[in-house]
Amino acid sequence: MPSSDYDSACLPDLLPLYYRRLFPFSQYYRWLNYGGVQKNYFQNREFSFTLKDDIYVRYQSFSTQNELEKEMQKVNPYKIDIGAIYSHRPNQHNTVKSGTFQALEKELVFDIDMTDYDDVRSCCSAADICSKCWTLMTIAIRILDRALRDDFGFQHLLWVYSGRRGVHCWVCDEAARKLSVAARSAVAEYLSLIKGGEEMVKKVVLMDPIHPFIRESLNVVEHYFPRYALQDQDILGRKESVDKVLALVPEDILFTIRVSKGQYFEKEIMLQYCYPRLDVNVSKGVNHLLKSPFSVHPKTGRISVPMDLKELDTFDPFAVPTISLICEELDRPRTGEEEEKSEEEKLLFFTDFKRTSLAKYVKYFDQFLDGMAGSRKGDLLRKSDLQKEF
């Protein structure tokens, strides 16, 4: 599906339209309010906006969904970041006695950026991505999603396309939001296999016994590796790549047939090329600000949309709608959609996004939110059972 040509110079015209008629405020509020279970959860949440001319404002907070809407429609931010839930309203932090204003809770987040893979990509570099190297993202998501669910027991994971060259994961479980800095850092390190800066050539070392987590991750990589590395990336075809692969093989093995020592070097090579590269610092901090879902990426115009993992293998970052496309679709809805709508729906212009390509992403977001609501209900039932209330 072609996206309308996006020009960042149009943002000042497109953003007001986006925030007035397309941004899914009620779902957004439903998410961040978390069922209203904890007092002032939404009110104490920090937002930050990047406005025109790179003006950056922090410590924004809002009492109600309406207040949030009005403010966003007034300032039309280029970028929106979500921060932590603090001990007091962030917009009043200057009035609080120094030392008592503290970040208390936040979702556990992960940021996977394609530039961190530059040393193993031969098709693109820096901010570019293509369908060939996007497979790295698919691998990363599968590995991390499995580990966060099966190993850590988290259930409510929201994967979001960042709009250009990476993905974010928001772990929204209550237990995740309450994690300490030390715990977040431990989770991130558990999930890290690539160790070493520029001065380290061989970045993955496997030793017996192979931890179940690594085995599971290898399963995913092995599923995707043959096609990815040997065809898409042509690892053994290009000389530099061959050198890179050989540099990883211990010297004494180079000239001998594979012996039992170094039995894992093939697996190590696969992992060094494909295993997800996390920025631990993003995940560690409770007060770290991360780009919000449904924010616009100013350089590409793409909306940061939630990703349905059931369709992960066919996800195409280049098919994600841009702000220009969906603004255009407002006036010219996609064919075939008109007949399905009831009269009622046609009248409700709050649900304008339903006329656009944004619809399916908001629908998936709704399902995600339903899942969390279901969990909360389950928890309440369990609690009242324990207390034998009616």
Next chain:
Amino acid sequence: MQFPSRRRKNNINPQTELYGHALQFYGQPPLENISLSEFETFAVDRLKLLKTIENLGVSYVKLSEQYAKKLETEFKNLNFPYRPDADDRKIQSGPSEYEKRRKDHISHFILRLAYCQTEDLRRWFIQQEVDLFRYRFNDLPPKHKLEFLHRNNLQYDTISVEEKKTLLDKLVNSSYAVSGITVEDQDFYKVPFQDALDLVRTRKVYLKAGYVYIPHQDIVTIVLNDFRTRLSKALALTARSLPAVHSDERLQPLLNHLSHAYVGQDYSIQKNVGKISLEQIDSLSGKSFPLCMRQLHQNLRESHHLRHGGRMQYGLFLKGIGLSLEQALQFWRSEFIRGKVDADKFDKAYAYGIRHMFGKEGKRADYTPYSCMKVILSNPPSQGDHHGCPFRHSDPELLKQKLQFYKVSPSGISQILELVKGMHYQLACQKYFELTHNIEEASFSLNHPNQYFIESQRVLGGGKDIKREMDTPQRSQDNAVAKGSGAAREAAANAPQGLAEMTEDLDSFFQDA
């Protein structure tokens, strides 16, 4: 347990109970009165112990034989309890087991007062106390370990035999210490992962649905975590009662000095501001920078950029050697502009960070340059990074090439690589210093990149050595005790003098370290 040589009779029963065991969680503060001299001595002794633990922890693998032996010696010298089954009925010279435990108890709480005030102090104190606890818990015989667990309410569930069978493969593959036999013989505990972060972080345990499965033999990590959490909370509470403590004039100077002594020199106070010109930096980087900073400087010149970790480590180092804020801004700006960053972007995105380093933004904290310990242990470099300690974080092959490029002799290189293999990173850097400055043996013990710079300038400038304190730790301690009790005996007016002498000894002890 019998304590026939108890010097002081305790009327309070809980107190007696308290010292019935060698190891404790320090849950209850001491309730008795003590003299000022004991107050001072106990605190200083414990501080020395913790400082030893810090140093040993960097030079040796924790709990290895050498580590244990050296630490045991220190316990003996400073009269802290180190063997829970010590037979007190044997005639000993010196304090009894009971007295050692009492000292352990009291000194811990005194240091809490000194170390609860800032984030950095708390972090340091907690780290050393945890290491101390780890050593002592490990020393306990298995029966005592179990006893300790139950006494302190760490009740975790064990998994059934069926579940063990189902998980057998996974359990065995999660840790090289766990064999099929271990699974059969030992109880496995199901613990929420938040209570076992160290095991999770290093992936040394099987994790499923948010629970880790720990064999009984590994329960120490859980205990440590619990200890750490409790201590952290306690310190936060202690900080609240500080104003009351500080109003006591007898205590305030000592507590202040205790908290400043831990780090020795932190190079945060800038001497020589402005004495270094930007033009000198290139040549200085070759002559007087430690390898980590030389590497960062070179990468900065080559790619006209450094990532955040590198900017912090190198930027703070430069601040420490005397660069002013204006110079720093000019330095970074002129380099970044040569790369992909235009002047505008630099002012918007990077200048803030540099001013932050100098304490001119945000919470206005004046950040101190990183010590070797910090560079080696925290924030390891990842993709695209050049910071860290080259002896710790570089591929040995690459390190060798780099040393060859910097014209270090082949025999020197092998010496360095040997030290790296033994994980003696700071000693390796010190050897690098000796080789590049053509001296037999460095007159200092390297623990800070800025220290390296100062020592290098000293050597290159003509070798004026500072007068070194010749006191051994043992003698310092005796001096401290003698002077401490002297201060108590004299009137309050004389107390400052006694304190000054003792604190001088304290300083000299840490210079030697």
